[in-house]
Amino acid sequence: xxxxxxxxxxxxxxxxxxxxxxxxxxxxxxxxxxxxxxxxxxxxxxxxxxxxxxxxxxxxxxxxxxxxxxxxxxxxxxxxxxxxxxxxxxxxxxxxxxxxxxxxxxxxxxxxxxxxxxxxxxxxxxxxxxxxxxxxxxxxxx
Amino acid sequence: xxxxxxxxxxxxxxxxxxxxxxxxxxxxxxxxxxxxxxxxxxxxxxxxxxxxxxxxxxxxxxxxxxxxxxxxxxxxxxxxxxxxxxxxxxxxxxxxxxxxxxxxxxxxxxxxxxxxxxxxxxxxxxxxxxxxxxxxxxxxxxxxxxxxxxxxxxxxxxxxxxxxxxxxxxxxxxxxxxxxxxxxxxxxxxxxxxxxxxxxxxxxxxxxxxxxxxxxxxxxxxxxxxxxxxxxxxxxxxxxxxxxxxxxxxxxxxxxxxxxxxxxxxxxxxxxxxxxxxxxxxxxxxxxxxxxxxxxxxxxxxxxxxxxxxxxxxxxxxxxxxxxxxxxxxxxxxxxxxxxxxxxxxxxxxxxxxxxxxxxxxxxxxxxxxxxxxxxxxxxxxxxxxxxxxxxxxxxxxxxxxxx
Ligand SMILES: Cc1ncc(COP(=O)(O)O)c(C=O)c1O
Numbered sequence: 001x002x003x004x005x006x007x008x009x010x011x012x013x014x015x016x017x018x019x020x021x022x023x024x025x026x027x028x029x030x031x032x033x034x035x036x037x038x039x040x041x042x043x044x045x046x047x048x049x050x051x052x053x054x055x056x057x058x059x060x061x062x063x064x065x066x067x068x069x070x071x072x073x074x075x076x077x078x079x080x081x082x083x084x085x086x087x088x089x090x091x092x093x094x095x096x097x098x099x100x101x102x103x104x105x106x107x108x109x110x111x112x113x114x115x116x117x118x119x120x121x122x123x124x125x126x127x128x129x130x131x132x133x134x135x136x137x138x139x140x141x142x
Numbered sequence: 143x144x145x146x147x148x149x150x151x152x153x154x155x156x157x158x159x160x161x162x163x164x165x166x167x168x169x170x171x172x173x174x175x176x177x178x179x180x181x182x183x184x185x186x187x188x189x190x191x192x193x194x195x196x197x198x199x200x201x202x203x204x205x206x207x208x209x210x211x212x213x214x215x216x217x218x219x220x221x222x223x224x225x226x227x228x229x230x231x232x233x234x235x236x237x238x239x240x241x242x243x244x245x246x247x248x249x250x251x252x253x254x255x256x257x258x259x260x261x262x263x264x265x266x267x268x269x270x271x272x273x274x275x276x277x278x279x280x281x282x283x284x285x286x287x288x289x290x291x292x293x294x295x296x297x298x299x300x301x302x303x304x305x306x307x308x309x310x311x312x313x314x315x316x317x318x319x320x321x322x323x324x325x326x327x328x329x330x331x332x333x334x335x336x337x338x339x340x341x342x343x344x345x346x347x348x349x350x351x352x353x354x355x356x357x358x359x360x361x362x363x364x365x366x367x368x369x370x371x372x373x374x375x376x377x378x379x380x381x382x383x384x385x386x387x388x389x390x391x392x393x394x395x396x397x398x399x400x401x402x403x404x405x406x407x408x409x410x411x412x413x414x415x416x417x418x419x420x421x422x423x424x425x426x427x428x429x430x431x432x433x434x435x436x437x438x439x440x441x442x443x444x445x446x447x448x449x450x451x452x453x454x455x456x457x458x459x460x461x462x463x464x465x466x467x468x469x470x471x472x473x474x475x476x477x478x479x480x481x482x483x484x485x486x487x488x489x490x491x492x493x494x495x496x497x498x499x500x501x502x503x504x505x506x507x508x509x510x511x512x513x514x515x516x517x518x519x520x521x522x523x524x525x526x527x528x529x530x531x532x533x534x535x536x537x538x539x540x541x542x543x544x545x546x
Contacts (some may be wrong), residue, residue, distance in 0.1 A: 005493040009486075009544045040485050040501045041515045063515050065483035066545070118489050 008114045009066065012107045017069040022076035024059035035062075035072070035131035037123060042068050044128055046076065053083045060128065067124035071112050075128050084136060091133050098125055144440045150525040152177045164495040166530045171315045171343060171474050171521035172499055173365045180368060183428040187421045195420055196394055196411075210420050213427035214410070220430045221360070221377055222351040228383065230376040230410040231423050235342040236265040238361035238376035239309070241413065242338055243269035245386030246307065252278030255304045257335075259284040259292055260511040261314045261321070264504045266340040266361075270309055279306070286511055290317040290466040298329050305335040312344035316503040316519060317466030318449060318474030320344075327356055336382065342366055346523070347445055347472050349438040358382045364422060369429035373422035376413070383409035390415040441524055445473030448522040452531045459538060465517050476503075476517035479538060482545045484518040490544060491518075494537045496530075 029047035036043045044062035048055055058076040078094070079087055097105045098113045105113070115121040150156050155175045156165060167175060187209065193200070195207040211226075218226035232238050250256070256270045260283055274281035282305075284297040292310075301308060308330045313320050323339060330337045338359040341350060345362040352360055359382060364373035378386070388395065388406060392415035397405040406412045433441065449471050456462045461480035479487055484500030491498050501516040502509045509515060520534060 002493050005490065006544075009490070014545065040483075041506075041509070042483075042485075043515075065485045067486070119492065121485070121489055124485065 004114060004117050008111065008118065010111050013066055013070045013111050016073055016108060017066045019073070022059050022073045023061060023069075025061035026057070026059055029057070029059075031135075033131050033135045035128040037068070037127050039120070039123070040065070042124070042127060044068070044072055044131075046072070046128055046132060048079075053085075055079050055082055055087070064127070065124055067112065067115055067121060068127050070108065071125045072128040074108055074112075075132065079132070084140065087132070088136055088140075091129050091136075094129055095126065098122070144436060144444050144524060146444075146525060146527045149177075149436065152179070153525055154178060154181070156525060166496045166526075166533055168520040168522065168526065168530065168534065169497045169499050170346075170523035170526075171366075171503075171519065173371075174346060174368050174523055175525065176370070177368055177429075177432055179428050179432050180370065180425050183425045184370060184421050187424050192421070194417055206420060209424045209427075210418070213423045216427040216430050217375055220350075220434065221375075222353055223377055224353055225380055227408070227410055228352075228377055228380050230378065230383065230413045231418050232374045232376055232414070233372055233419065234365075234374035235340060235361045235363040236374070238359075238374050239266050239338065239340065240269045241376055241389040242359050242361075242378070242386065243273045244389045245413075246336075247273060247277060248387055249385070250274075250277040250279045250306055253304060254279040254306045255282055255302060256280070256307045256309070257282045257284060257297075257300055257305050258309045259297070259311070259321075260286045260508055261290070261292065261317070261319060262309070262311055262505070262507070263315050263340065263342065264506070265342070266309050266311055266338075267507060270307070283507065284310075286319075286508075288512075289468065290314065290319050290512070292319075292321055292326075294322070294326070297326065301330055301333045301335065303333065305330075305333055307336045307338060309338040309340070311340040311342070312350075313347060313472040313474070314466070314505075314508070315343050315474065316505045316508055316517065317476050318471030318521075319467050320348075320470060320472055323355060323357075331356065343472060343474070346433065346441070347438075348442050352377055364426040364429065367426075367429055368432060369426040370419075370422040372419045373426045375426075378409070380409060383413065386413065388413055388415065392416045394418075436524060444524060445522055446471075448526060448528070448531065449473055449475055451528055452520060452522070452534070455531055455535045456538075459535065459542070461542060462538070465512065465514070473522035474519065475521075476519045478514070478517060480542060480545075482541065484516045486545060487518045487538070487541050490541045491534070491537050494533075494540065496534055496537050498534075 026047040031048040033046040042064035049057035112125045115125045193203040193206040215226045217229045336358045339357040341362040346367040360377040365371045395415040463478045465476040488500035499519045
């Protein structure tokens with residue numbers, strides 16, 4: 001087994017995906033964003049409530065691999081209490097950290113960033129983030 | 143018995159060059175690797191024999207045409223077609239199936255029914271679903287039983303006097319289910335509907351005899367039988383082919399073109415508009431020779447015994463759940479491991495040099511019928527042996543360890 005594989009499937013990711021942090025179905029949410037990867041069938045609903053322009057509730061539900069679950073769980077945690085303009089920055093920051101090794105990234109982000117070394121897996125770590133980004137873009141364009 | 147070591151030595155990808163020596167390739171349902179004879183034929187044709195066909199009147203073009211047409215003859219005899227004009231070269235199974243669906247469009251109307259099955263690859267599902275939307279015909283899907291075999295009684299009742307086409311796969315690319323196509327085709331014959339058989343998975347697994355099968359159309363891809371990509375075959379009974387409206391128009395297929403009216407050749411040339419995949423067709427001929435030389439009986443026996451062995455070995459891991467029929471499958475098995483996502487499994491196996499496929503395998507309606515999102519699939523070919531399966535099983539234990 002390659003070292004990079006061990007690093008990818010390290011405890012932070014596995015614990016995060018098993019913890020079910022932020023994993024909650026909420027049909028009454030103000031906004032439901034769908035994140036879907038037709039290639040593997042991973043499909044999440046991301047549930048958001050805003051107060052004014054601030055996220056006051058965020059959770060997700062659906063089916064995905066260890067990487068997409070861990071990254072979505074991280075996302076719903078990260079975006080809490082952020083305003084729309086802050087959200088855009090948070091997403092960009094995350095996507096940037098995935099593309100290169102950032103010493104200052106938190107352990108989970110560092111682990112997720114390793115997905116780029118595995119064929120076809122980078123998209124698992126950006127699936128929900130991209131969906132949120134697209135939603136925000138449509139919202140601010142209007 | 144086939145001599146796996148000898149066969150494997152004819153495939154450069156397993157030669158150990160380019161760091162691939164430990165490759166365990168178990169994604170043969172997606173595509174097969176290429177033997178030297180096919181690669182050499184491509185190189186030889188492009189190097190010393192290359193010209194366009196059916197139009198040059200110089201020697202090189204004449205000879206290239208002869209090679210291309212010889213490949214058609216080879217394909218016809220491989221399928222035991224009555225007439226070599228029943229073989230149309232195209233790009234792929236996908237193109238062949240679309241060619242039939244769109245070619246029938248003017249003959250399908252509201253009130254007609256098109257019947258397919260829950261086992262189909264999207265390539266034998268979408269062309270019919272779309273044709274129904276275009277024509278107002280109703281699109282019907284025969285169900286499967288929980289073990290992934292067709293529910294034949296229901297299928298029989300679904301073939302009605304209005305059924306114009308029955309499109310079904312010979313072998314499921316996801317579960318390995320082998321459909322009793324002979325029996326199903328007789329049912330369809332009694333109702334007088336056209337039968338379109340997707341042979342993408344059976345072509346390199348079992349001897350196909352289109353005259354005994356008595357199907358109207360049959361499609362397969364060269365790349366799944368050790369041939370190149372970019373070449374596919376549509377077999378059709380001559381009358382059925384000639385009733386298809388061409389799916390594309392252009393050079394090579396015409397009799398005469400005037401400003402307002404044109405006339406077209408009969409099959410197969412009338413369905414091969416433009417410059418065809420010449421080298422690919424010729425190399426497909428070499429691939430078919432290669433397979434014939436090994437013997438499809440032996441190949442089938444090998445594939446089936448590897449499947450049986452794999453199932454037996456996989457059952458030694460209690461967390462494995464096999465999908466599909468218990469026995470008598472093609473060289474394909476699909477499974478789940480302890481709720482672990484198939485892509486996580488495939489990444490960890492890939493890291494250990496084992497190539498498998500994960501996901502819905504272009505069969506989303508099948509996934510819905512089974513109530514699952516995806517599977518991990520291992521599919522076997524002539525260069526695989528029991529060792530490969532032992533390593534797969536070992537690697538799956540590693541997956542379990544990492545993910546638990
Ligand atoms: C059963 C079946 N039908 C159709 C296809 C489509 O083949 P191609 O992509 O070569 O057109 C495949 C290939 O995956 C298949 O397995």
